[in-house]
Amino acid sequence: MSDNLTLPAQQGPADAPSPTETLLEVQDLTKHFPIYGGFPFKRKVGAVQAVDGVSLTVGVGESVGLVGESGCGKSTTGRLITRLLEPTGGKITYAGRDITHASRKELAPVRSEIQMIFQDPYSSLNPRQTVGSIIKSPMEVNGIEPAGGREKKVRELLELVGLNPEHYNRFPHEFSGGQRQRIGVARALALEPKLIVADEPVSALDVSIQAQVVNLLQQVQKELGIAFLFIAHDLAVVRHFSQRVAVMYLGKVVEVGDRDSIYTRPRHPYTHALLSAVPEIGIEDGAGEGRERIRLSGDVPSPISPPSGCRFRTRCWKAQDKCATEEPPLVQLSGNRAGHLTACHFPEEPSIEARDEDVVMDPALKALEEDAD
Numbered sequence: 001m002s003d004n005l006t007l008p009a010q011q012g013p014a015d016a017p018s019p020t021e022t023l024l025e026v027q028d029l030t031k032h033f034p035i036y037g038g039f040p041f042k043r044k045v046g047a048v049q050a051v052d053g054v055s056l057t058v059g060v061g062e063s064v065g066l067v068g069e070s071g072c073g074k075s076t077t078g079r080l081i082t083r084l085l086e087p088t089g090g091k092i093t094y095a096g097r098d099i100t101h102a103s104r105k106e107l108a109p110v111r112s113e114i115q116m117i118f119q120d121p122y123s124s125l126n127p128r129q130t131v132g133s134i135i136k137s138p139m140e141v142n143g144i145e146p147a148g149g150r151e152k153k154v155r156e157l158l159e160l161v162g163l164n165p166e167h168y169n170r171f172p173h174e175f176s177g178g179q180r181q182r183i184g185v186a187r188a189l190a191l192e193p194k195l196i197v198a199d200e201p202v203s204a205l206d207v208s209i210q211a212q213v214v215n216l217l218q219q220v221q222k223e224l225g226i227a228f229l230f231i232a233h234d235l236a237v238v239r240h241f242s243q244r245v246a247v248m249y250l251g252k253v254v255e256v257g258d259r260d261s262i263y264t265r266p267r268h269p270y271t272h273a274l275l276s277a278v279p280e281i282g283i284e285d286g287a288g289e290g291r292e293r294i295r296l297s298g299d300v301p302s303p304i305s306p307p308s309g310c311r312f313r314t315r316c317w318k319a320q321d322k323c324a325t326e327e328p329p330l331v332q333l334s335g336n337r338a339g340h341l342t343a344c345h346f347p348e349e350p351s352i353e354a355r356d357e358d359v360v361m362d363p364a365l366k367a368l369e370e371d372a373d
Contacts, residue, residue, distance in 0.1 A: 257340030
C-alpha cells in the first residue's frame with residue numbers, strides 16, 4: 001500500500017459530491033464534567049466545560065474533519081456522538097432518530113451502525129485476547145452470524161486492512177503500532193457500520209505509517225461508502241482525507257466549511273493561525289514565503305473558566321470590546337460559499353497570502369526578532 005501523503009488535495013473520495021441526505025446531526029451539544037471539593041468532598045464547586053454548544057452534520061458516505069489544538073474538546077465530542085459519554089445538553093440525531101439520552105436497550109439497534117477507532121493502538125486492544133477474538137467480539141455481542149461463520153469474516157477483514165489472515169491466533173503484542181491500528185480498523189468494520197468516529201487514529205504512529213493508515217481508511221470509505229468523523233490536530237492529514245472541515249476552539253466550533261474554503265479562504269483568525277503553523281517543505285529556496293505567519297502567545301484558557309464573549313479573544317490580534325461582551329454566532333459571512341460558517345465579529349480577509357507584517361502575539365518573541373533585525 002502506498003505510503004505517500006503528498007497526493008493533490010483534489011484527488012480521492014473526498015472529491016465526491018456533497019451528500020444531500022444527513023446521517024448525523026448534532027445540535028448545541030454540551031458536556032460539562034463536574035468538579036467536587038470541600039468537605040465532605042461531595043459539593044460541586046465548578047465544572048470543566050469540555051464541549052459547550054457544538055453543532056455539526058455528517059452526510060451519508062461523507063468524511064468530515066474535526067480539528068483544533070489539544071484540549072479543545074474534539075475527543076470528547078467524538079465520545080458523545082458514539083454515546084460512550086452521556087451529554088449534559090444538546091441533541092444528537094442519527095438517521096432521523098434522537099439518541100441523545102437513549103437507554104442501552106434503545107441504543108441497541110444503532111450501536112452496530114456507529115463505531116469508533118481509538119487514538120492509542122496499544123491500549124485500545126485487549127492484550128489477553130487474540131486478534132481473532134478482538135475482531136470477532138462485536139459480532140458476538142450483537143448476535144451477528146455472517147455467512148460462512150465469524151472466523152471466515154474475521155479473516156476477510158484482516159485481509160481487507162492489509163494484514164495476513166493467518167494472524168488470526170496472534171496476540172496484540174506481536175504487532176507494530178501501525179498493524180495494531182489496522183486491527184482496530186478491522187474491529188470497527190466488523191459490524192458493517194454506516195458511521196465511524198476516528199479519534200486521532202494516526203497521531204501515535206510514525207509519519208510513514210500514518211500515510212498507510214490514512215490511505216487505508218480512504219480506501220475503506222470509497223469501497224464501503226462509510227461516513228467518517230475524522231478527529232485530528234494534523235491539518236495536512238485532515239485536508240487529505242476530509243470533504244468538509246470543522247474547526248474547534250475551547251469547546252466550540254468557530255468555523256466550518258468545505259475543504260477548499262477552509263484551507264484557502266479561511267475567515268476566523270484562529271483558523272488563519274492554525275493554517276500558518278502547518279509546515280510546508282519545498283525543494284526550491286524560499287518555498288512557503290508567500291504564506292502568512294502568525295504566532296500566538298500563551299496556552300488555551302482553562303475550560304473551567306473560559307473567557308466571556310468570544311473564547312479566542314484573549315489570544316486574538318483583532319479583539320475589541322465587543323468580543324468580550326457578545327459571543328459571535330456561527331453564521332455565513334458575506335462572500336463565503338454556501339455552508340461556510342464563521343463565528344467572528346471581525347473576520348479576516350479570505351486569503352492565506354503573506355501579510356505586510358507578521359502577526360506575533362508573544363511580546364518576548366517579538367522583542368527578540370526586533371533585536372535580531
